[in-house]
Amino acid sequence: MDTLDAQRDVDAARMRDRLKCYVDLETPSGHADALDALLDLIQDRYAGLGAAVERHARDTGAHLVARFPGSDGGHDREPVLCLGHHDTVWPTGTLTGAVPWVEQDGFIRGPGVYDMKGGLVVLETALELLAERGLPHRPITAIVVADEEVGSASARDLVAEHCAGAVAALGFEPPHPDGAVKTARWGSTRVRIDVTGREAHAALAPEDGTSAIEELVDQVLAVRRLAEQHPDVLCNVGTIGGGGRTNVVAGRAWCEIGLRFTDTGTERAVLAALDGLTAHRSGAAVTTEVLTSRPVWPEPGADRALTGVLAEAGEHAGQRATGRPASGAADTNLTGSLGVPSLDGLGPVGRGAHAPDERIVAASLPERAVLTAALLSRL
Incomplete structure (x- = not known):
């Protein structure tokens, strides 16, 4: 040729x-x-x-x-x-x-x-x-x-x-x-964490509420600690939102996280840990959803x-x-x-x-x- x-x-x-x-x-x-x-x-x-x-x-x-x-x-x-x-x-x-x-x-x-x-x-x-x-x-x-x-x-x-x-x-x-x-x-996965709390008046009865935002902050910190256990994992909290008014204890909050993995074993371990996240506060609920996932090549x-x-x-x-x-x-x-x-x-x-x-x-x-x-x- x-x-x-x-x-x-x-x-x-x-x-x-x-x-x-x-x-x-x-x-x-x-x-x-x-x-x-x-x-x-x-x-x-x-x-x-x-x-x-x-x-x-x-x-x-x-x-x-x-x-x-x-x-x-x-x-x-x-x-x-x-x-x-x-x-x-x-x-x-x-x-x-x-x-x-x-x-x-x-x-x-x-x-x-x-x-x-x-x-x-x-x-x-x-x-x-x-x-x-x-x-x-x-x-x-x-x-x-x-x-x-x-x-x-x-x-x-x-x-x-x-x-x-x-x-x-x-x-x-x-x-x-x-x-x-x-x-x-590298593998690439997008995860969404949703937190449900309990709304209440932030001044008159804060004890009746459970802040979804404060719970989410603690969950994000937990995710960061998890990522730090695996030096090859990249973790980026790309979007975050929640709440409504400053005088209302936030009833909902969420974030989306981008993760990158170099090997399949680490990918499975990190995603399993994210799937097992539990709330730190009474009255809060945490759910994790994988939005998209590209496996490690x-x-x-x-x-x-x-x-x-x-x-x-x-x-x-x-x-x-x-x-x-x-x-x-x-x-x-x-x-x-x-x-x-x-x-x-x-x-x-x-x-x-x-x-x-x-x-x-x-x-x-x-x-x-x-x-x-x-x-x-x-x-």
Whole structure:
């Protein structure tokens, strides 16, 4: 197979135009109509590249499954699973406000260019390259989900279903800042703690009340002490609320906590302890609910065959392709936890995920497409 070259084999301007088209359609998580409008374009693109496509409707936006047949005698082989998402963290209006589309000094800036509409363009361009160059490849199943940024609650079963029989899973999230792909991910769990107390007049009869806020404060301190017992656990109380008036003992309070884990054993121990929280005060009740959970994707052991294939693909594309673990979570947490050999971070190089300086290196769009095509043709 001839060596692939980004400048020769890829129309970079076309990739840029496609990305701008996707970014112009703002797609906040949960905005089903906006998400489905972008999915229409992606579906048409995949169908035009020869895929059998199907939509899975959900209240918060549909998911897409596209099945590309294998080539050169590979039709009956196990498929490669490719994962992406089209929702972003940015509210409607960001494009005309805080984060406009800007092309300057070799960068493209805009809401979702890095996380991860650029990755979607990389994937579809790689699929186009496979067809144009007649490169042999296995069947490819691409799944584009609508709620990744809020935990993929409605897509989890769909992704898990397609892990069965997959020879590998590739994610098109952003890479590490130096372009290295991601070979493992920490587990990520969002937990909500709800406290019910008993309301009473804060001055006339405080003894008749039980403060849900004071109980919650003690529960948060207990969670912090629990996290400190496990140095590798990250714990962040992200939101908190409760009460109503300063002259009323608070009857309700709540908080949401983000937790990150490096290993499954610690994850299970911490979540079991949170599930067993009990009230310190008479008249108070505490409940714990897991809102979303992405399991630990552990580092590969002695068998690092997939990273070896990545290195070969990089050499064929004239690139140095390496990988290492990441602390962030994504849908590849699930594929990796289920034992499917996985890589993530095949999207364009850049910075600023979820931040106002979100941007990509424009030249990395065609480079990552060429790397992905080389990788798919070698799996």
